[in-house]
Amino acid sequence: MRTLLFCLTAILSFPLFAQREASIRIYPENGKHPISKHIYGHFAEHLGTCIYGGLWVGPTSGIPNTQGYRNDVLEALKKLQIPNLRWPGGCFADEYHWMDGIGAYENRPKMVNNNWGGTIEDNSFGTHEFLNLCELLGTEPYISANAGSGTVEEMAKWVEYVNSDGDSPMARLRRENGRDKAWKVKFWGVGNESWGCGGNMRPEYYADIYRRYSTYCRTYDGNRLFKIASGASDYDYNWTEVLMKNIGGRMDGLSLHYYTTTGWNGSKGSATGFNTDEYYWILGKCLEIEEVIRKHSEIMDKYDPEKKIGLMLDEWGTWWDEEPGTIRGHLFQQNTMRDAFVAALTLNIFHKYTDRLKMANIAQIVNVLQSMILTDGSKMTLTPTYHVFEMYKVHQDATHLPMDISCEKLVAGGNREVPAISASASRNAEGTIHITLANTDIDKSNNLSVTLDNTTIKNVSGRILTSPSINDHNTFENPGKVKPVSFSGAKLEKGKLNVTLPPKSIVVLELK
Numbered sequence: 001m002r003t004l005l006f007c008l009t010a011i012l013s014f015p016l017f018a019q020r021e022a023s024i025r026i027y028p029e030n031g032k033h034p035i036s037k038h039i040y041g042h043f044a045e046h047l048g049t050c051i052y053g054g055l056w057v058g059p060t061s062g063i064p065n066t067q068g069y070r071n072d073v074l075e076a077l078k079k080l081q082i083p084n085l086r087w088p089g090g091c092f093a094d095e096y097h098w099m100d101g102i103g104a105y106e107n108r109p110k111m112v113n114n115n116w117g118g119t120i121e122d123n124s125f126g127t128h129e130f131l132n133l134c135e136l137l138g139t140e141p142y143i144s145a146n147a148g149s150g151t152v153e154e155m156a157k158w159v160e161y162v163n164s165d166g167d168s169p170m171a172r173l174r175r176e177n178g179r180d181k182a183w184k185v186k187f188w189g190v191g192n193e194s195w196g197c198g199g200n201m202r203p204e205y206y207a208d209i210y211r212r213y214s215t216y217c218r219t220y221d222g223n224r225l226f227k228i229a230s231g232a233s234d235y236d237y238n239w240t241e242v243l244m245k246n247i248g249g250r251m252d253g254l255s256l257h258y259y260t261t262t263g264w265n266g267s268k269g270s271a272t273g274f275n276t277d278e279y280y281w282i283l284g285k286c287l288e289i290e291e292v293i294r295k296h297s298e299i300m301d302k303y304d305p306e307k308k309i310g311l312m313l314d315e316w317g318t319w320w321d322e323e324p325g326t327i328r329g330h331l332f333q334q335n336t337m338r339d340a341f342v343a344a345l346t347l348n349i350f351h352k353y354t355d356r357l358k359m360a361n362i363a364q365i366v367n368v369l370q371s372m373i374l375t376d377g378s379k380m381t382l383t384p385t386y387h388v389f390e391m392y393k394v395h396q397d398a399t400h401l402p403m404d405i406s407c408e409k410l411v412a413g414g415n416r417e418v419p420a421i422s423a424s425a426s427r428n429a430e431g432t433i434h435i436t437l438a439n440t441d442i443d444k445s446n447n448l449s450v451t452l453d454n455t456t457i458k459n460v461s462g463r464i465l466t467s468p469s470i471n472d473h474n475t476f477e478n479p480g481k482v483k484p485v486s487f488s489g490a491k492l493e494k495g496k497l498n499v500t501l502p503p504k505s506i507v508v509l510e511l512k
């Protein structure tokens with residue numbers, strides 16, 4: 001009898017030990033800044049099978065397609081409400097000569113993709129194919145133009161080709177190639193990673209290059225361009241300082257790149273085979289992006305206190321070893337619940353800095369690094385990261401609502417700590433409040449109480465993304481292993497909102 005009682009007590013009390021407590025207080029009345037939808041931007045480079053095979057199979061392919069774009073990928077991407085798409089690189093951008101990618105396919109010259117595995121690029125996906133894709137997706141194009149190996153004239157003519165509606169030489173050439181109306185592209189990058197693959201320049205030199213190239217990127221028919229300078233990598237604050245000082249108001253945006261990885265030398269670790277310590281360490285590394293954004297923003301504030309220049313984090317995401325058996329240099333990696341957490345935590349951070357952070361682009365959209373979608377021939381699967389973007393899309397252009405979070409910290413190895421709870425809230429134009437939550441703890445659930453100042457909530461519903469193991473991922477054979485389902489762990493009791501977050505879970509709540 002005694003043994004039985006002991007066992008019963010142990011069973012009943014187990015959930016208490018396996019549970020953490022946390023609280024969130026949201027201040028809806030203090031919400032000031034819109035979360036720019038452009039923070040949910042994407043990136044498509046001529047790299048591996050991102051473009052060829054991933055987005056584009058060509059109109060004669062046996063894979064079902066619309067004008068050459070694969071239907072399964074198009075349909076999935078439409079559901080993400082992609083606000084902007086950056087193209088053609090990346091490092092590829094500074095070796096890309098846009099005139100090679102227009103006109104009849106058979107006349108387009110081939111080139112070697114020197115950055116990414118020496119693959120032969122046949123230029124069958126060029127300016128028209130990219131901009132038509134953007135139209136199909138209802139997304140704004142962001143063209144990253146060649147300032148590393150291209151000429152000023154080449155860049156100037158690209159802008160004219162794409163944006164001029166008049167009787168100009170480049171507009172005429174575009175019409176000869178089958179497109180009457182200009183696309184009116186607003187976002188233009190002047191080079192990419194100019195401190196590295198984009199020319200190995202010093203910041204002082206690049207500042208002058210930017211001033212020169214951008215001068216000839218003209219406004220056509222009132223379409224004022226949003227010009228983006230090639231920005232710093234991670235912790236290179238000097239690059240930001242020099243560009244702010246020497247370019248200043250001549251740029252509309254300054255980019256920044258930050259990858260969550262174990263390091264640039266040697267192995268970056270397996271995308272799927274990692275242990276608990278490695279999981280927490282990576283979350284700690286991912287959270288460091290907040291300090292990086294803050295420090296670059298502080299430098300920008302010094303030169304631009306009115307925050308007219310946007311910080312554009314136009315490459316971010318996880319970077320692991322390439323999958324065994326795939327082509328070196330093609331950066332094809334799997335995507336697990338750990339990647340989903342990196343996406344969820346990073347997006348929650350971005351929302352806090354939207355007064356300065358005006359755009360972010362996860363790298364990359366299909367088949368490269370932390371992608372939304374993986375394809376293999378005619379097969380495709382959505383990744384856990386896709387599901388986070390789909391769940392979080394409710395924040396696009398909504399007003400960010402400040403909050404205080406009180407929760408335990410988990411030790412992540414070294415000096416790193418990972419808060420057990422990551423959260424963000426926003427209110428959309430209809431007055432609906434959305435809260436995104438992540439319980440980073442692998443083992444323990446979290447009993448979270450949520451207070452909303454001066455706000456009456458009548459109804460709460462939600463969805464959850466979780467899986468038995470943090471290493472879980474979707475495969476072509478089992479594409480539905482990790483996917484969001486309806487969430488019933490949020491309860492309204494006497495106007496109070498209590499949420500029980502299972503271990504390793506990501507949740508979106510809708511409050512009306």
Ligand code: AHR
Nearest residue numbers: 089090091092192193363
């Ligand atoms: O996204 C892959 C590469 O990472 C990009 O081409 C480059 O800009 C960065 O180093």
